[in-house]
Amino acid sequence: MTPAANLALESARRPETLKRVAIEPVTRVEGHGKVTLLLDAENRVQQARLHIVEFRGFEKFIQGRPYWEVPVLVQRLCGICPVSHHLAATKALDRVVGAPKLTPTAEKLRRLLHYGQTLQSHALHFFHLASPDLLFGWDAEPGRRNVVGVIEAHPEIALKGVRLRRFGQEVIRVLSGKRVHGVFAVPGGVQKHLARTDRDLLLKDIGQALLWCREAVGIARRLYLEDREENERFGAFHSNFVGLTAPDGCFELYEGGLRARDAKGGTIFDQVDPSHYLRHLHEEVKSWSYMKFPFIVALGNDEGWYRVGPLARVNNADRMPTPLAEEARADFRKLSEGPVQATMAYHWARMIEMLCAAELIRQLLEDPDLLEGDLLRGGERVPEGVGVIEAPRGTLIHHYRVDENDAIEKANLIVSTTHNNTAMNTAVREVAARYLSGHELTEGLLNRIEVAIRAYDPCLSCATHALGRMPLEVDLVDADGNRVSRIRRDGDGSIG
Amino acid sequence: MSGTFFLDDQEIPFREGQTVLEAALAAGRFIPHLCWRPELEPHSSCRLCTVLISGRPFSACTQPAMKGQRVVCDTPQLKDLRKAVTQMLFVEGNHFCPACERSGSCRLQAAAYHLGMQDSHFPHQFPVRERDSSHPEVNLDRDRCIRCELCVRASRQLDGKNVFGIHGRGVTSRLEVNAPSGLLRDTAIAAEDQAVAFCPTGALTVKRRGFELPIGERRFDRSDLATEVLEAFAAKEARHG
Numbered sequence A: 001m002t003p004a005a006n007l008a009l010e011s012a013r014r015p016e017t018l019k020r021v022a023i024e025p026v027t028r029v030e031g032h033g034k035v036t037l038l039l040d041a042e043n044r045v046q047q048a049r050l051h052i053v054e055f056r057g058f059e060k061f062i063q064g065r066p067y068w069e070v071p072v073l074v075q076r077l078c079g080i081c082p083v084s085h086h087l088a089a090t091k092a093l094d095r096v097v098g099a100p101k102l103t104p105t106a107e108k109l110r111r112l113l114h115y116g117q118t119l120q121s122h123a124l125h126f127f128h129l130a131s132p133d134l135l136f137g138w139d140a141e142p143g144r145r146n147v148v149g150v151i152e153a154h155p156e157i158a159l160k161g162v163r164l165r166r167f168g169q170e171v172i173r174v175l176s177g178k179r180v181h182g183v184f185a186v187p188g189g190v191q192k193h194l195a196r197t198d199r200d201l202l203l204k205d206i207g208q209a210l211l212w213c214r215e216a217v218g219i220a221r222r223l224y225l226e227d228r229e230e231n232e233r234f235g236a237f238h239s240n241f242v243g244l245t246a247p248d249g250c251f252e253l254y255e256g257g258l259r260a261r262d263a264k265g266g267t268i269f270d271q272v273d274p275s276h277y278l279r280h281l282h283e284e285v286k287s288w289s290y291m292k293f294p295f296i297v298a299l300g301n302d303e304g305w306y307r308v309g310p311l312a313r314v315n316n317a318d319r320m321p322t323p324l325a326e327e328a329r330a331d332f333r334k335l336s337e338g339p340v341q342a343t344m345a346y347h348w349a350r351m352i353e354m355l356c357a358a359e360l361i362r363q364l365l366e367d368p369d370l371l372e373g374d375l376l377r378g379g380e381r382v383p384e385g386v387g388v389i390e391a392p393r394g395t396l397i398h399h400y401r402v403d404e405n406d407a408i409e410k411a412n413l414i415v416s417t418t419h420n421n422t423a424m425n426t427a428v429r430e431v432a433a434r435y436l437s438g439h440e441l442t443e444g445l446l447n448r449i450e451v452a453i454r455a456y457d458p459c460l461s462c463a464t465h466a467l468g469r470m471p472l473e474v475d476l477v478d479a480d481g482n483r484v485s486r487i488r489r490d491g492d493g494s495i496g
Numbered sequence B: 001m002s003g004t005f006f007l008d009d010q011e012i013p014f015r016e017g018q019t020v021l022e023a024a025l026a027a028g029r030f031i032p033h034l035c036w037r038p039e040l041e042p043h044s045s046c047r048l049c050t051v052l053i054s055g056r057p058f059s060a061c062t063q064p065a066m067k068g069q070r071v072v073c074d075t076p077q078l079k080d081l082r083k084a085v086t087q088m089l090f091v092e093g094n095h096f097c098p099a100c101e102r103s104g105s106c107r108l109q110a111a112a113y114h115l116g117m118q119d120s121h122f123p124h125q126f127p128v129r130e131r132d133s134s135h136p137e138v139n140l141d142r143d144r145c146i147r148c149e150l151c152v153r154a155s156r157q158l159d160g161k162n163v164f165g166i167h168g169r170g171v172t173s174r175l176e177v178n179a180p181s182g183l184l185r186d187t188a189i190a191a192e193d194q195a196v197a198f199c200p201t202g203a204l205t206v207k208r209r210g211f212e213l214p215i216g217e218r219r220f221d222r223s224d225l226a227t228e229v230l231e232a233f234a235a236k237e238a239r240h241g
Helices: A003-008 A067-077 A082-096 A104-136 A147-153 A155-176 A196-226 A228-233 A274-280 A297-303 A310-316 A323-333 A345-365 A421-436 A443-455 B020-026 B076-092 B107-114 B150-158 B225-240
Strands: A019-023 A033-039 A045-052 A240-245 A257-261 A267-272 A281-284 A293-296 A384-391 A394-402 A408-414 A472-477 A483-489 B003-007 B010-014 B050-053 B056-059 B070-072 B138-141 B164-167 B174-177 B204-206
Touching: A003 A421, A019 A443, A033 A421, A033 A443, A045 A421, A067 A082, A067 A394, A067 A408, A082 A104, A082 A155, A082 A384, A082 A394, A104 A147, A104 A155, A104 A196, A104 A345, A104 A443, A147 A155, A155 A196, A155 A345, A196 A228, A196 A323, A196 A345, A240 A267, A240 A310, A240 A384, A240 A394, A257 A274, A257 A310, A267 A274, A267 A297, A274 A281, A274 A297, A274 A384, A274 A394, A281 A297, A293 A297, A293 A421, A310 A323, A310 A345, A323 A345, A421 A443, B003 B020, B010 B020, B020 B225, B050 B076, B076 B107, B107 B225, B150 B164
Parallel strands: B003 B070
Antiparallel strands: A019 A033, A019 A472, A033 A045, A240 A257, A257 A267, A281 A293, A384 A394, A394 A408, A472 A483, B003 B010, B050 B056, B050 B070, B138 B204, B164 B174
């Protein structure tokens, strides 16, 4: 499918004459997304859109709140990656309090928290949300296609996934006091050191976690290569990639410069100070979606859209900072001479990142700086700060302006899912055109669209612990508004 | 006059001038309260310490202990009443514990836990209240004010500054700042004032110090409200005899 043909499916010429099919809510992601398809009389797809229909309002209601409250408040955006919001907000406010560079102890402790978050989030996505599709196939019986089904059929894989996630959450708990929505970072540093007893607790389990992470890379690799041709074709397209890298081009999750590369791997910009993100990244508004469409300014809104997240980061990095992850990256990059473009390759890249996070955790746990040293730093106050971090799902930007009374005056948050908006829509159009167009709709065909969305692990999935059994009702309506057929999936997973 | 009285079935000794609450605390019996502190004159506004004497409700914080008195405290009805009062304090303000810097050290939150409050029960009022962040060191967030007047009394009786007062009646009453501008920046309040320290919620806080204490080390992470109050009271009694 050519890019032009794909883009043509964004808006049908005469939508009023077409049948509308809605996948609402998209499952095994958080329940506030939907896909709409417009079909002609022969069931050919004429339009396909992913809509994020949630409205959160955080940027507005934190206005007027004291700035030190913000890292705790904004983490409530999400139940899976609150640590990312907590850290991105605190990084922005580090600048406001005049401490853009933390003490070595504080930075290492924040990194440990962040790597724990990356590990647990990636484990959750791969094992709980994505593995049912990957292990059972897209057309498998939907009542079985969930994490409970995986536990029954592949207990050895499922339990490792659960335990890996638990390990990541333990890292978060010992630092922030809670597995979800704890508190650790404060503007200018962190609250406390890692206790020796907690360090020893984590050291006891890190070897096993690392082993399982290696196995997970192997599973993702095997599943991808077993059906390589299909996986390279499914929801495939070429795009630019954006993410943070270290000054030397090394993979980076916490602190670095922004790098953008085009579909062939050529550099668009590199080592851009994240505070200057507005010079390089703009957002387009489209009338049919509540979510904006970011693009690289230098390329314009038609050509400048890009992807973020594991695939972007592994593609963009010149190397990984740890030996096992670097070995896995080199193997992964053999898939393509340029950047790997396949949507389904996200899963493999995600597991490479999880392995890297586990290796980095082990390195940090052996670092005595985590047990002692200065925790806080301050400096000259400035009114504005930007914090950028690589959250599990991609680049996360928090930007705040603080007034002279310490209250938030203005906030701008660009979350990972927003960056991937165009990419997810392109994948949805690609899958809709290739697999659904001209066919009688079945649950398995509709699931292909969800599989494409899930590969991006969108943040609308962050807050859910659902098991893929959300009620789903799809109506096929003719041009006159009469219902032609209905597929219904009940809360127990049964199809009627 | 001194002697003993009965708190439920327990005989409690008291000294001349002690209230039911003071005598109970001295004997190691906790009666829930929010607006009372041993350093300040009692106020009897939060009504959490309501007890029954001869079948009639009294505030234990203001009721003088009397010889032979029979005070009913720990009945299911009185516990329900205290819980309902606490629920009303929550719904009459805007208390967002998840993002509040006093969470874990807040007496209102601790009282709710102590009383087994599981939900708000009453409809939230979502009042529109003004925040005053004009002072360089002290923040006033009226959303969290329960109008207990601890700050009013502490500012007058301990700090000697008379910074606060309550204006209006009932649910529309509000904490006012004693300055022509109505703003904290035009008062003599300071971060170390007892008025700030005695605020049971996050209404009055010292700026830029929020979330200093890690979870696990906050006041009520380590002990519940009853233990904390009884230990503090015993320590004070030991100091002053």
